[in-house]
Amino acid sequence: MTDSVVHYRLEGEIGVVTINYPPVNALGQGVREGLLACLAQGEADGAAKALVVMAEGRTFPAGADIREFGKPPAGPALPDVIAAYERSEKVIIAAIHGTALGGGLEVALGCDYRVALASAQVGLPEVKLGLLPGAGGTQRLPRLIGAEQALPLIVSGNPVKAPAALKLGILDAVLDGDLLQGALEFARAKVAENAPRRPLCDASVAAVSDTLFSDFEQSIAHRQRGFKAPFACIEAVKAAAELPFAQGLEKERELFLGLMASTESKAQRHVFFAEREVAKVPGLDAKTTQREVRSVGIIGAGTMGGGIAMNFLNAGIPVTLLEVKDEFLSRGVAVIRANYEATAKKGRLTSEQVEQRMALLTPSLSYDDLAQVDVVIEAVFENMDIKKSVFETLDKVCKPGAILATNTSTLDVNEIANVTQRPQDVIGLHFFSPANVMKLLEIVRGEATADDVIATTMALARRIGKVGVLVGVCHGFVGNRMLHRRQAEAMALVKQGASPQAVDKVLFDLGFPMGPFATSDLAGLDVGYRIREEIRKDDPSKAPRTWMDDLVEKGRCGQKTQAGVFDYEKGNRTPVPSADVDAIIAAYRATEGVTPRAVSEDEILERCMYVMVNEGAKILEEGIAMRALDIDVIWIYGYGFPVYRGGVMFWADTVGLDKIYARICELYQQTGEEHWRPSAYLKELVDAGRGFHH
Numbered sequence: 218m219t220d221s222v223v224h225y226r227l228e229g230e231i232g233v234v235t236i237n238y239p240p241v242n243a244l245g246q247g248v249r250e251g252l253l254a255c256l257a258q259g260e261a262d263g264a265a266k267a268l269v270v271m272a273e274g275r276t277f278p279a280g281a282d283i284r285e286f287g288k289p290p291a292g293p294a295l296p297d298v299i300a301a302y303e304r305s306e307k308v309i310i311a312a313i314h315g316t317a318l319g320g321g322l323e324v325a326l327g328c329d330y331r332v333a334l335a336s337a338q339v340g341l342p343e344v345k346l347g348l349l350p351g352a353g354g355t356q357r358l359p360r361l362i363g364a365e366q367a368l369p370l371i372v373s374g375n376p377v378k379a380p381a382a383l384k385l386g387i388l389d390a391v392l393d394g395d396l397l398q399g400a401l402e403f404a405r406a407k408v409a410e411n412a413p414r415r416p417l418c419d420a421s422v423a424a425v426s427d428t429l430f431s432d433f434e435q436s437i438a439h440r441q442r443g444f445k446a447p448f449a450c451i452e453a454v455k456a457a458a459e460l461p462f463a464q465g466l467e468k469e470r471e472l473f474l475g476l477m478a479s480t481e482s483k484a485q486r487h488v489f490f491a492e493r494e495v496a497k498v499p500g501l502d503a504k505t506t507q508r509e510v511r512s513v514g515i516i517g518a519g520t521m522g523g524g525i526a527m528n529f530l531n532a533g534i535p536v537t538l539l540e541v542k543d544e545f546l547s548r549g550v551a552v553i554r555a556n557y558e559a560t561a562k563k564g565r566l567t568s569e570q571v572e573q574r575m576a577l578l579t580p581s582l583s584y585d586d587l588a589q590v591d592v593v594i595e596a597v598f599e600n601m602d603i604k605k606s607v608f609e610t611l612d613k614v615c616k617p618g619a620i621l622a623t624n625t626s627t628l629d630v631n632e633i634a635n636v637t638q639r640p641q642d643v644i645g646l647h648f649f650s651p652a653n654v655m656k657l658l659e660i661v662r663g664e665a666t667a668d669d670v671i672a673t674t675m676a677l678a679r680r681i682g683k684v685g686v687l688v689g690v691c692h693g694f695v696g697n698r699m700l701h702r703r704q705a706e707a708m709a710l711v712k713q714g715a716s717p718q719a720v721d722k723v724l725f726d727l728g729f730p731m732g733p734f735a736t737s738d739l740a741g742l743d744v745g746y747r748i749r750e751e752i753r754k755d756d757p758s759k760a761p762r763t764w765m766d767d768l769v770e771k772g773r774c775g776q777k778t779q780a781g782v783f784d785y786e787k788g789n790r791t792p793v794p795s796a797d798v799d800a801i802i803a804a805y806r807a808t809e810g811v812t813p814r815a816v817s818e819d820e821i822l823e824r825c826m827y828v829m830v831n832e833g834a835k836i837l838e839e840g841i842a843m844r845a846l847d848i849d850v851i852w853i854y855g856y857g858f859p860v861y862r863g864g865v866m867f868w869a870d871t872v873g874l875d876k877i878y879a880r881i882c883e884l885y886q887q888t889g890e891e892h893w894r895p896s897a898y899l900k901e902l903v904d905a906g907r908g909f910h911h
C-alpha cells in the first residue's frame with residue numbers, strides 16, 4: 218500500500234514527495250507510513266538539496282482520514298510524521314493546491330515553507346467535527362501568524378483563500394501556472410540563497426493582551442452554545458501562548474483526545490458523513506442520465522416563491538416568476554430586490570452582482586412564458602383544488618420532459634401528479650422557510666416519479682447549495698409529520714399544567730435555537746388558525762378549539778403583532794411570558810375541566826422528544842424515509858436541531874432505545890393515544906439490542 222499512495226522521485230536537485238490517495242488524499246495510515254518512508258528516502262538522497270511535498274488529484278490532503286476515527290489507532294501517528302518533517306535537516310517546501318485542510322495544513326506547517334496555487338484554500342476545520350487540530354496545528358499556527366490571527370481561524374474552522382493566507386503569513390508565495398514547476402523554482406531559489414530551515418517548534422508566540430482569550434470566549438459564547446470544541450480550541454491556543462512548545466503539544470493532545478471521545482464530536486462526525494450519504498439514493502443507479510436544467514419557472518411570487526427564486530438566481534440559473542396579478546408580481550419582485558440590496562449593504566454582494574441576479578429574473582403574468590423552462594416549481598396557496606388546477610395548466614403549456622414540481626408541505630403529491638398526463642415528471646420540492654436561507658430541501662418521490670427526475674432534482678439541490686433528502690409521500694412528509702407530533706404534545710403538556718415558557722426552556726436547553734411556542738410566534742399564529750377554521754367548517758371535532766384560537770381572536774398573532782404566546786417589545790425578538798396568556802390558558806383548562814398539575818422538565822423532554830422518535834421509527838417502518846440518517850439531516854438542516862446531538866434519531870441512540878421504548882409503552886398504556894402506539898420497528902431494534910445507526 219505504502220508504495221502506491223506516496224512516491225519519492227528526484228527532479229534535478231530537488232526531491233519530490235507526492236501523495237496519491239483519492240478522493241481527497243486524506244492522511245490515512247498508508248499515507249502516514251508513506252510520508253515517513255519517502256522522507257527517509259529524500260534525506261538519504263545526496264542529490265536532493267531540498268524537498269517538496271505535494272499531492273496528485275483534486276487536492277493537497279484535506280485532513281486526517283475521518284473514517285479511521287473511533288477505530289484502534291494504527292501507527293505511525295500524524296503528530297510523529299509531522300515532527301519528523303520538522304526535524305529534518307533538509308529544507309522542505311509544501312506545495313499546495315485544492316484544499317489543504319486540518320491535518321493537511323498541519324503537515325504543511327511542519328514544513329519550512331509553504332507555496333500554493335491562487336485557487337487553493339487552507340484551513341483548520343476540525344472544530345466542525347467537534348474536534349481541534351490535533352497534530353500540532355493549535356501550537357504551530359499561532360507561532361507562525363500570532364495567536365490573535367490564529368484564534369478566529371481555528372475556532373471558526375473556516376478556510377481562507379490563498380491570497381488571504383499569503384497576507385496572513387500562512388503562505389510564503391502564491392503561484393500561477395503549473396504547481397510542480399512553480400514549487401521546484403521556489404525550492405531552487407531557496408537552495409541558491411542557502412535559505413535557513415524554519416521549524417515552528419523553535420519559534421515563540423508573539424505577546425498577546427491579557428484579555429485576548431477571555432474576550433474571544435465571550436464573543437462566541439452565545440453563538441456556540443452547547444458546543445464543546447470551540448472552547449477547547451481557545452484553551453489550546455492559550456496554551457501555545459503560555460507554554461513551551463512540548464508542553465503546549467501535550468495540552469493539545471489531552472484536549473483532542475477528550476473531544477474525540479465526546480458524544481458531541483461523534484454526533485458531528487455522523488452529520489458529516491450523513492450529509493454526504495443522503496445524496497446517495499439506494500436503488501438509484503448513480504450513473505442515471507440527468508435532464509438538463511438551464512431555466513426554471515416559479516409560480517407564486519409570495520414569500521415562499523420569492524425565496525425559492527433567489528436560490529436559482531444566486532446559482533446563475535434564469536427564473537421566470539409567474540403571478541396572477543400585476544400587483545402581486547411587482548411586490549414579489551420588489552421584495553427580492555430589497556433582499557439583495559440589504560445583503561449588498563452588509564458588504565456581502567456588490568451592486569453589480571445584485572444587478573446580475575435581477576437580470577436573470579423574468580416576471581410574467583402568463584403561463585405561456587413557462588412553455589420552454591426545464592423545471593417548474595409551484596408555490597401557490599396550500600389547497601388541493603388550486604394545486605390541481607395549476608398542474609392541469611402546466612400539463613398543457615410545458616414542453617415534454619419538463620420537470621413539474623410542487624412545493625406543497627403536506628398534500629398528496631400522487632394526487633397532484635395524477636391530474637397530469639405525465640405523472641413520471643412530477644415531484645415534490647419542499648423548501649423550508651425562509652427558502653433562500655434554510656439548507657434543507659425535502660425531495661418528495663411520487664409513485665410514478667421517474668428515476669431521472671429524482672437524479673436531476675437531487676443534483677439541482679446541490680447546485681443551488683441545498684442538502685436534498687429524498688422522502689416518500691405521506692401527510693407532512695418526514696419533517697413536518699414529526700413536528701406536528703411534537704407540537705400536539707407541547708399543547709397537551711400546557712393543557713395539563715406546564716407553562717409555554719417551561720416547555721420552550723426544555724427544548725432550548727436541548728439545543729434548539731428556540732422552543733416550539735416561540736417558533737409558532739415567529740411563524741405567525743394566524744396561519745394555523747385559518748387552517749383550523751377551514752377544517753372546523755366541515756367537522757368541528759377534527760380541530761377542537763384550544764387556547765391558541767383564543768389568542769388569535771384577541772389579536773395575538775405572534776411576533777408581528779408583538780404579542781402571541783409571548784409578549785415582544787418593539788424591535789426585540791426575545792419572548793417575554795405574558796400574564797394575559799396565563800389567564801387565557803387558565804380559563805381554557807377550566808372549561809375543559811382540567812385541574813393543572815406540576816409537570817417536570819424530564820416529562821416535557823421525554824414527551825416532546827420520544828413522540829418524535831416513535832414517529833420517526835414509524836416513518837422508517839413505512840419506508841417514507843430511507844434511512845435514519847435521512848431523518849437526522851432533515852432535522853438538522855430544516856429545524857435547527859443541534860448538530861452536536863447528531864439529529865433526532867442519533868440522539869435517540871445516545872439516550873438508549875430500550876429506555877425510550879419502555880417509556881413509550883408506558884405512555885401508550887396511560888393514554889391509549891395512537892401516536893404513543895409503539896413502533897414495531899422500534900421494538901425490533903430494542904429486541905435485537907441495536908440502535909437506529911449501530
Ligand code: 3H9
Pocket residue numbers: 240241243279280281282283284295296316318319320321323342343346348349350351352354490493494
Ligand atoms: C483532522 O484533520 C484531525 C487532525 O487535526 C488531527 C489528527 C491526529 N477523511 O465533501 P465531498 C470523503 S480532522 C475521509 O463530497 P467536496 C467524503 O466523505 C479532518 N474521507 O467533496 C466523500 O466520500 P464519498 C479535517 C473524507 O469536493 C469524498 O471524500 N478535515 C475526508 O464537496 C468527497 O468529499 C476536514 O474536516 C476526510 N478528511 O469537498 C475536511 N474528507 O465520495 C473534510 C472528505 O464516499 N472534508 N472525505 O461520499 C471536506 O470539507 C470536503 O470533503 C472537501 C471536499 C472540501 C475536502
